[in-house]
Amino acid sequence: MKYLLCGLWLLSQTLWAVTIEVVTEEYPPYNYLEQGQVKGISTAIVAATLERAEYDYKITILPWSRAYHQTQKNPNTLIYSISRSQQREPYFHWIGVIADIQYHFFTLSSRQDIQPFNQLKEAKKFNIGSTRDDHVEQFLVLQGFKKLQRNNSHEANLEKLLMDRIDLWPVAKETASYYLHKRALDLSNELKIVYTIKDFSDNKLYIAMGLQTDIEIVKKIRKALNEIKQDGTYDKLIKEY
Numbered sequence: 265m266k267y268l269l270c271g272l273w274l275l276s277q278t279l280w281a282v283t284i285e286v287v288t289e290e291y292p293p294y295n296y297l298e299q300g301q302v303k304g305i306s307t308a309i310v311a312a313t314l315e316r317a318e319y320d321y322k323i324t325i326l327p328w329s330r331a332y333h334q335t336q337k338n339p340n341t342l343i344y345s346i347s348r349s350q351q352r353e354p355y356f357h358w359i360g361v362i363a364d365i366q367y368h369f370f371t372l373s374s375r376q377d378i379q380p381f382n383q384l385k386e387a388k389k390f391n392i393g394s395t396r397d398d399h400v401e402q403f404l405v406l407q408g409f410k411k412l413q414r415n416n417s418h419e420a421n422l423e424k425l426l427m428d429r430i431d432l433w434p435v436a437k438e439t440a441s442y443y444l445h446k447r448a449l450d451l452s453n454e455l456k457i458v459y460t461i462k463d464f465s466d467n468k469l470y471i472a473m474g475l476q477t478d479i480e481i482v483k484k485i486r487k488a489l490n491e492i493k494q495d496g497t498y499d500k501l502i503k504e505y
Contacts, residue, residue: 282481284314284321285341287331289395290417292442293505294345294363294469297325305505306345309362309489310471312497314342317488327416329396339476342485345469347399351406356472357482360489363469367400369432369459370425370440378431380458387459390431393421400434403464419443426454434461 288295294306302323314321321342326334335343336355345363346356369387371378378390384407394401394412404412413430415421422443424430433440433455441451471489473482492498 282319282340284319284481284485285338286310286314286321286323286344287326287334287341288323288344289328289331290325290419291328291345291436291439293438294365295325296442305502306362306469308501308505309492309498310342310344312492312501313471313485313489316492316497317485319485327396328398329416332397335472336474337476338474339478340473340481341477342471342473344471346472347465348468348470348472349399349402349465351402352399356474357477357479359471359473359482359486361468362471362489364467365436365469366467367434367436367461368457369434369461370455371432371458372425372428373454373456375431378458380456382459384459384461387432391429392432392434393424393430394434395421399465400461403461404434432458 290296293304295302295304302325331343335341348358388409391411391413394404394414395418396414396416401412418435418439421433425433440455444451444454
């Protein structure tokens with residue numbers, strides 16, 4: 265019994281002492297860098313969760329592809345805001361939902377040659393700006409899309425769209441609006457939705473950790489996320505944004 269209790273104490277101390285490396289991308293309003301600080305609704309929820317779990321943590325903004333692969337490779341690394349799919353399911357511990365999202369294909373309002381369409385396959389004839397290894401890109405590749413211009417950021421896709429170097433930009437409305445606002449431009453004037461991307465995800469964003477992370481750490485963080493949802497902290501943060 266003495267050795268059992270000692271082992272349990274050492275395990276608890278190990279779990280307590282861990283510092284969580286948190287990685288994400290620029291995807292406002294969910295997560296973004298402002299004046300040297302990582303902000304956004306998802307960031308606030310992740311911070312509240314890790315503080316409830318009593319873990320020290322450090323949040324770093326990276327290109328999505330780097331964050332995605334780093335989480336799978338390194339223990340004690342947490343990624344957000346990540347969409348969940350059958351393709352990604354085996355590679356992560358899925359901790360829980362932190363936000364809702366809906367993706368659309370945007371084009372320039374001035375593009376009279378591109379009108380709203382009803383089937384995803386109609387987008388295959390257009391040049392599409394995608395972000396490396398993000399959920400939409402992975403989905404489009406699986407659907408047989410060939411005309412993808414891969415970039416490291418969503419803002420780079422907007423830049424190409426405004427310069428007529430791509431035809432379509434798949435992104436959430438809130439994110440498109442944020443990046444246009446940074447340029448003193450209005451979404452309703454500059455862009456139009458030609459297709460809402462459906463039936464490829466549950467339209468949720470998650471917290472996840474790689475399989476290299478101890479499952480007890482995952483359980484502790486999952487428990488903390490559930491607690492902030494139950495005690496009203498989560499709803500309060502959502503309303504603040």
